[in-house]
Amino acid sequence: MAYLSEQQHRLVSDAVAEAELTTSGEIVTVLADRSDGYSDVVLVYAAGMAFTAMSVFAALPRPFLDLWDALIGGWGHDWSTGELASMTIALGLVAFAVSWVALSFDALRFALVPKPVKAARARDAAVRHFKVGAESRTHGRTGVLLYLSMREHRAEIVADATIASQVPAEVWGEAMADMLGEIREGRVAEGLAAGIRDVGLVLAERFPRDAEDTNELPDRLIEV
Numbered sequence: 001m002a003y004l005s006e007q008q009h010r011l012v013s014d015a016v017a018e019a020e021l022t023t024s025g026e027i028v029t030v031l032a033d034r035s036d037g038y039s040d041v042v043l044v045y046a047a048g049m050a051f052t053a054m055s056v057f058a059a060l061p062r063p064f065l066d067l068w069d070a071l072i073g074g075w076g077h078d079w080s081t082g083e084l085a086s087m088t089i090a091l092g093l094v095a096f097a098v099s100w101v102a103l104s105f106d107a108l109r110f111a112l113v114p115k116p117v118k119a120a121r122a123r124d125a126a127v128r129h130f131k132v133g134a135e136s137r138t139h140g141r142t143g144v145l146l147y148l149s150m151r152e153h154r155a156e157i158v159a160d161a162t163i164a165s166q167v168p169a170e171v172w173g174e175a176m177a178d179m180l181g182e183i184r185e186g187r188v189a190e191g192l193a194a195g196i197r198d199v200g201l202v203l204a205e206r207f208p209r210d211a212e213d214t215n216e217l218p219d220r221l222i223e224v
Contacts, residue, residue, distance in 0.1 A: 002223060003031060003150060008189035009221050015193035016219040019200025024207045025142040025163065026217040027199055028134045029192055032224050034110075034151035035125035041113050046099040053095035054088050064091070110151050118152040125149065126156035129224075134160060134217060142207055143217060146175075146195055148183070155179055157199065166206055175199050192221070 004012070016027045057064050064087070065079060079087075103109045110118075126147035134143035141162040148155045157172045179195030182188075 003033070004189050004221070004223065009223075011189045012192045012196070012221040013219045015196040016221075019196050019203070020209075020219070022209055023142075023200060023203035024140060024209050024213045025144055025200075025203035026134065027196055027203075027219075028130075028143060028145045028217055028222070029196065030126075030129045030133070030145060030147045030222045030224065031188070031192070032125065032129075032147070032149045035118070035149045035154070036121040038109060038113050038117075038121070041117065042100060042103045042109060045103055045112060046096045049099040050092040050096035054092040057088055057091050061087075106151070119154060122147070122149045122152045122154035123156055126158050129222075130158040133222070134158075139216065140207075142203070144199055144203065146179075146192065146199065148179075148188070148192065150188075155183075155195070157195075163203070163207070167202060171202055172199070175202070 012029055016029060019027055061084065068087070103112070126145065126149075129147060130143075130145040134145050141160040143160040144163060145158045146155070147158065155176055157175065159167060175195045175198035178198050179191045182191030182194050
């Protein structure tokens with residue numbers, strides 16, 4: 001799913017190019033639809049609903065049995081142990097299937113994923129993209145990745161070893177605040193550009209550009 005137009009991509013790319021004019025640091029930007037599919041979370045919820053349904057039936061079987069008897073013509077009968085076991089398993093399977101289908105809808109699935117899990121998955125995804133696209137790919141190990149995950153509503157900044165050793169993580173707070181402030185208003189490209197400018201200022205202060213500096217990483221926004 002593409003979130004930005006070609007013009008908005010240029011806005012972000014131009015912000016990267018401008019920020020890198022004053023620093024030897026290299027900025028990479030990644031815009032992701034989501035950081036994870038959360039199939040494991042869906043499995044946990046579906047299994048939980050299945051066990052809940054079976055537990056409720058085991059504790060209060062009569063309403064279920066009366067309903068079933070009514071559906072098959074209203075004739076009650078004595079349920080054998082095997083029939084009760086089969087009914088328990090059937091209810092569990094139905095609850096599992098219904099839950100799995102319901103959670104296939106993105107809106108419900110992402111609403112139910114706990115925030116700490118979203119944060120951890122977004123961070124993991126940012127680190128993976130950083131390792132592929134920026135880590136150790138610059139002469140002085142001065143790469144920085146700005147990662148934005150739309151479904152999780154999460155942003156991450158990951159820096160290469162040289163930068164991380166001199167710039168505490170909290171220094172990126174202003175960049176994150178400026179970026180997310182714009183994005184909350186629906187201005188995604190403008191938010192990324194604001195974050196890039198702030199990161200560029202931090203890098204320019206600690207890693208100024210020298211005369212022999214070359215552009216080692218692409219300026220373009222990577223949308224995945």
